[in-house]
Amino acid sequence: MLPFDIHILGCGAALPTPRRLSSAQVVNIRQKLFLLDCAEGAQMALRRTHLNLSRLQAILLTHLHGDHAFGLIGLLSTLGLLGRNQELHIYGPKDLQRIFQPQIDYFCADSPYPIILHEIETKTPQTIYEDRSLSITTIPLHHRIPCQGYLLREKPTLPHIRREAIDYYQIPISQINNIKAGMDWVTPDGETIPNQRLTTPSDPVRSYAYCTDTSYFPDIIPHIQGVTCLYHEATFAQEHALLAKQTHHSTAAQAAQIARDAGVQKLIIGHFSSRYKTEAPLLEEAQQFFPNTILAQDGMTIQL
């Protein structure tokens, strides 16, 4: 299968530590790269992945808190120094232009590639990207400032041709697309070969929902129903539930309840407060509600 890989560049909360950057991930979907949030240090972590940076299509910011955006200007500058010429699209909530355009104008004045900022209305889901095989839609979240998650979803693919059946029935190449599209085959003798004997099922559609930062917000459930993988912030443990509520963040238990109620296949929790020396209790707490939970970790890759 073509890759659909999530590379965690940073999964800490507001305070980066020597052990953990703040929020940044890069998703490699069929060799197209999408950067989700861009904390300080993201460009260095990105280069450690050895992914081909020229394949970066877009940068998707959830919101304009520094721990999700302080690495943006450095990355944009570096891409210019590396000779990028393909345009780069950056998505984020309102104020994106007001805050970043002056920095770009000053520090990337000689940029050899166009940088295009898109401000997205965060109250309703918006499809911000679409190509033959993929769509990206925003997920309204509930935080102290306008904030949105992102749903990256493959489009359904056609079934696979069974090579040996095609050979056996001597079906001409010109008919392959019709058969992929579901047609039966009628032999020169008039025998009808049903489509399912000529094909194997298409690959399952993979999808990834990135939901940070947000308080416990069940409104997101319809948008993330059944996704292959959900990243949900779990800044706090349940013992700090009040603090989570006050700061518009989630606990590990709440993240897991969202995962369970949305019937997702796998949950990654992250955006851990630096107060926790180990995240084991957060994992344990989440797994009580949703066993297939893992802890994010800087440098980790998850293959869907």
Next chain:
Amino acid sequence: MLPFDIHILGCGAALPTPRRLSSAQVVNIRQKLFLLDCAEGAQMALRRTHLNLSRLQAILLTHLHGDHAFGLIGLLSTLGLLGRNQELHIYGPKDLQRIFQPQIDYFCADSPYPIILHEIETKTPQTIYEDRSLSITTIPLHHRIPCQGYLLREKPTLPHIRREAIDYYQIPISQINNIKAGMDWVTPDGETIPNQRLTTPSDPVRSYAYCTDTSYFPDIIPHIQGVTCLYHEATFAQEHALLAKQTHHSTAAQAAQIARDAGVQKLIIGHFSSRYKTEAPLLEEAQQFFPNTILAQDGMTIQL
């Protein structure tokens, strides 16, 4: 002796790499910390030093190229989250306020401590900081945009009292300061004890000059004459002297010639172009002109 330590946080040029951050150093002078430049990632490197961040007095930016300043807003934000309440002074060339004040206003709106930006005229040396034991003066440099180095210099201290001589002559405590200041002592018998029998010489005055980014610029020599330690950029090897000239940077040989002609005690070269996989040839080149040269390295501490 009280510390006068230089901690190299980053010594790469424009392109940070997984091995090397761009420019940032922290100088610990008698437990007061001064940050010289603030590349992206400086705050993480700073925390790895385990220095007490509350002792940070000022941030001294040489110029407003991103590889010297992209870490500023992240550090300011983190200091706020860590609960700093003491005011912090930031020095840099013109445009400092225009570029950074809007970022500070937006991202550090709840900052619990005052952040004060000072724009410094870069054409003539300016004394920007002075206390009982230390002064900091700018050094005009020659780069593509307004740029200044910094000279951090201890003030001369008084001689040390020779405890055993004081005891022997039974000199009262009330006279100690007079003797430190150079007075002889007259015993009750009328014998004059010359001051040099009562004291040992004061500590040598230590000084550190930080000169980056700059083309070969002998005008700086009078300002850095005889310093204990000079950090001078050496972006390129002599084989790229033309490129150095075009980009207003220096070669290792040029840095060493400046060190030699200024009669400094020790030279650290840094700001290495990412094109060099090893800096050994840069060191070799510099040592032909100035043997007491060392290569900067991220994480290195130099004690003066």
